[in-house]
Each structure stands twice: as structure tokens, then as C-alpha cells.
Amino acid sequence: MGCDFVxxxxxxxxxxxxxxxxxxVEELAREQGLDASTIVxxxxxxxxxxxxxxxCEAVAGMMGELARYPDSSLYNLRDSLSRKLAVEPDxxxxxxxxxxxxxxxxxxxxxEGCSAVxxxxxxxVYPIAVQAAxxxxxxxxxxxWGHDLEAMAQAIRSDTRMVxxxxxxxxxxxxxxxxxxRIFLEKVPEEVIVVLDEAYFEYAVDSxxxxxxxxxxxxxxxxxxxxxxKAYGLAGGRVGYSVSSVExxxxxxxxxxxxxxxxxxxxxxxxxxxxEDYLNRSRQVNQDGMAQIEAGFKSMNIDYIPSTGNxxxxxxxxxxxxxxxxxLKLGVIVRPVANYxxxxxxxxxxxxxxxxxxxxxxxxxxxxx
Ligand SMILES: *Cc1c(COP(=O)(O)O)cnc(C)c1O
Numbered sequence: 001m002g003c004d005f006v007x008x009x010x011x012x013x014x015x016x017x018x019x020x021x022x023x024x025v026e027e028l029a030r031e032q033g034l035d036a037s038t039i040v041x042x043x044x045x046x047x048x049x050x051x052x053x054x055x056c057e058a059v060a061g062m063m064g065e066l067a068r069y070p071d072s073s074l075y076n077l078r079d080s081l082s083r084k085l086a087v088e089p090d091x092x093x094x095x096x097x098x099x100x101x102x103x104x105x106x107x108x109x110x111x112e113g114c115s116a117v118x119x120x121x122x123x124x125v126y127p128i129a130v131q132a133a134x135x136x137x138x139x140x141x142x143x144x145w146g147h148d149l150e151a152m153a154q155a156i157r158s159d160t161r162m163v164x165x166x167x168x169x170x171x172x173x174x175x176x177x178x179x180x181x182r183i184f185l186e187k188v189p190e191e192v193i194v195v196l197d198e199a200y201f202e203y204a205v206d207s208x209x210x211x212x213x214x215x216x217x218x219x220x221x222x223x224x225x226x227x228x229x230k231a232y233g234l235a236g237g238r239v240g241y242s243v244s245s246v247e248x249x250x251x252x253x254x255x256x257x258x259x260x261x262x263x264x265x266x267x268x269x270x271x272x273x274x275x276e277d278y279l280n281r282s283r284q285v286n287q288d289g290m291a292q293i294e295a296g297f298k299s300m301n302i303d304y305i306p307s308t309g310n311x312x313x314x315x316x317x318x319x320x321x322x323x324x325x326x327x328l329k330l331g332v333i334v335r336p337v338a339n340y341x342x343x344x345x346x347x348x349x350x351x352x353x354x355x356x357x358x359x360x361x362x363x364x365x366x367x368x369x
């Protein structure tokens with residue numbers, strides 16, 4: 001008498017807690033009856049400059065191709081990117097955002113009876129991908145909000161097939177050095193794949209941050225993931241990629257949907273890759289905004305976790321969700337991180353100067369009311 005189609009789902013999927021995205025501006029406008037143009041969204045680590053004009057022009061030039069399937073091999077983007085990164089074109093695997101590649105990696109290399117290791121407070125897509133593949137998650141307690149690489153190496157078991165590292169990590173903004181990474185990689189058995197998620201690499205690159213690409217030759221079990229969503233300003237376009245050995249890439253490509261990246265965003269990505277001015281401005285806006293927000297936190301005596309990304313996580317000094325909701329009423333959207341086990345913290349993305357100020361003013365209002 002009527003099937004329970006939830007019960008019929010595979011166990012890993014049935015028990016999933018879906019990813020919680022940042023609240024869209026339009027949704028808050030509807031809920032609070034606010035004018036969308038007055039709302040500040042600093043909730044999803046998007047590039048506050050908006051997409052590069054070079055990307056927009058490239059998209060406009062592709063409109064005539066909308067009826068065509070995209071190039072499954074992404075020849076143009078693969079060619080530009082492989083030159084830029086100085087890797088072989090076949091080492092790159094594209095995804096509908098790097099999220100897609102993270103899920104693909106788990107699907108290709110994890111199954112029931114296997115485990116994957118990641119840190120407490122690490123990006124929430126890792127447990128989702130691991131669980132959906134039917135594998136077990138081994139969560140290693142963090143050290144000062146960051147990855148405890150020594151403990152992570154020790155947590156690897158004989159059934160462990162994958163380790164996820166985020167550098168910088170989201171939502172804590174912490175990062176580790178090349179020396180620390182190398183010590184870790186030396187301890188990892190050669191058959192265990194190490195996924196190094198570098199979604200914020202372009203922001204962190206100046207602070208003595210490791211470049212995973214330079215380690216690929218030494219560590220064939222290493223896979224890097226990067227994205228056009230953050231510093232390159234194409235979060236809505238959805239394109240990310242991994243760089244790995246040709247062998248691992250060939251495996252991922254067996255399961256990758258042939259048209260997982262559309263032709264409009266491919267053109268946008270090719271254009272912004274050459275747009276050094278945009279990347280430099282993105283970094284500058286981030287650096288200035290980070291300084292502005294840190295100064296604001298200091299003046300309000302707010303405890304925060306120093307960040308190498310384009311966001312910063314702070315202790316709200318009250319229940320994080322309460323603070324979040326009061327900020328929403330003032331038209332400011334930030335990100336609660338209670339689902340990461342950080343109920344007193346909130347994450348705020350670095351915006352333009354006036355957006356950062358709106359956030360700081362709203363936070364001050366909430367704290368003094
Ligand atoms: C934003 C983010 C990603 C991926 O985003 P996509 O838009 O899917 O490319 C991956 N890892 C971390 C840690 C992130 O914060």
C-alpha cells in the first residue's frame with residue numbers, strides 16, 4: 001500500500017543532511033519585505049566585484065551557441081589552463097564547480113567498507129560526498145580551528161582510500177605551510193589519494209602558501225581541486241577543476257558527465273584567466289576589506305579566526321543563529337556555521353568597502369541592542 005521511496009533510497013543518501021547554501025538576496029527581500037538593492041550579501045564567499053567585464057563580453061559573444069552542446073573536452077579552457085598552470089592538458093578534469101569534482105572523486109574511489117579522513121570544521125561537502133558513496137568518515141579533531149595534520153596522518157587506517165585537506169579551509173580560513181604539507185604527504189601510504197582543495201588558492205598565494213601543483217610530480221597520489229567561483233568571479237557560471245596524474249584524471253573522466261560545464265562559462269573562464277587586472281583587483285579588494293573588517297572586530301572586541309581566504313569567521317558573543325537572524329532584519333546576510341559544530345560563530349565574506357561597513361554597523365547595532 002504505497003512504497004516509502006525515502007526508505008528505498010541507498011542508505012548513504014537516505015541519511016544525508018543536504019548542503020545549506022547562503023540565503024539568496026531575493027529570498028530575504030521577499031521574507032522581510034526589503035528592497036533587494038539595499039541588501040548586503042556576504043554569505044557565500046562570492047567575488048564582490050561581480051564578474052569580470054572580460055567574462056561578460058565573452059558570454060555575450062557565445063549567445064549564438066546556446067542551442068549547441070558544449071565541447072565535452074573543453075579544448076579552449078583546457079589549453080589556456082594547462083599553459084597557465086604548466087601541466088599536461090590531460091591532467092585536468094573539469095567539473096560543474098569544484099564541488100562536482102569532489103563528489104566525482106568520492107564516487108570513483110570510495111565505496112562501502114572504505115573510509116576517508118578529513119578534519120573537524122572542514123568544508124561540509126567532504127562528509128556529504130563520502131557518505132553518498134557509502135563510505136565511512138573519519139573526522140579528526142582540529143587544532144586551533146585548523147587541520148591537525150599529524151593526527152590526520154595517524155588516523156589513516158588500512159581501509160582508508162582518501163584524505164581531504166582544505167588549504168585555506170572553509171569556514172575557518174586557516175591554512176598550513178608547504179613544509180607541514182610535505183611532512184604529512186611523506187606519511188600517507190602511496191595508495192591513499194590526498195585531495196587538496198585549493199578553492200581560495202588565488203587569495204592565499206601571497207602569504208607563503210604552498211602551491212599543490214608543484215608537488216604533483218613528487219606525489220602521484222595527490223589531487224588538487226580549484227575553482228573559478230571565488231577569485232575569478234564566476235560562482236554562478238559553475239566551473240571548477242582538478243589537477244592530478246593523467247591516470248587519476250582518466251578515471252574521473254569515465255564517470256564525469258560529458259557536458260558538465262556549459263559553453264557560456266567556458267568562454268567566460270578563458271577570458272578571465274587572461275585578465276590579470278581583474279585578479280589583481282580581486283586580491284586588492286580582499287586584502288583591504290580583510291583589514292577593514294579585522295579593525296572593526298578589534299574595535300568591538302570581537303574574537304575572530306585570522307583567515308587567508310576571502311571570508312572571516314568570528315565569535316558572535318551570543319548564539320550565532322540569533323545574531324544571524326538579527327543581522328538579516330537589518331538587511332545583512334552572513335553565514336551561520338552551527339552545522340559545522342560552531343554554534344557561537346558566524347562567517348562573513350569580504351565585500352566592497354561600503355558593504356563591509358554596512359556589516360560592521362549592523363553587527364554593532366545587534367551587539368548593543
Ligand atoms: C567554495 C568552495 C568550493 C567549491 O566551490 P565551487 O563553486 O563548487 O567550485 C570548494 N571547496 C571549498 C573549501 C569552498 O569553499
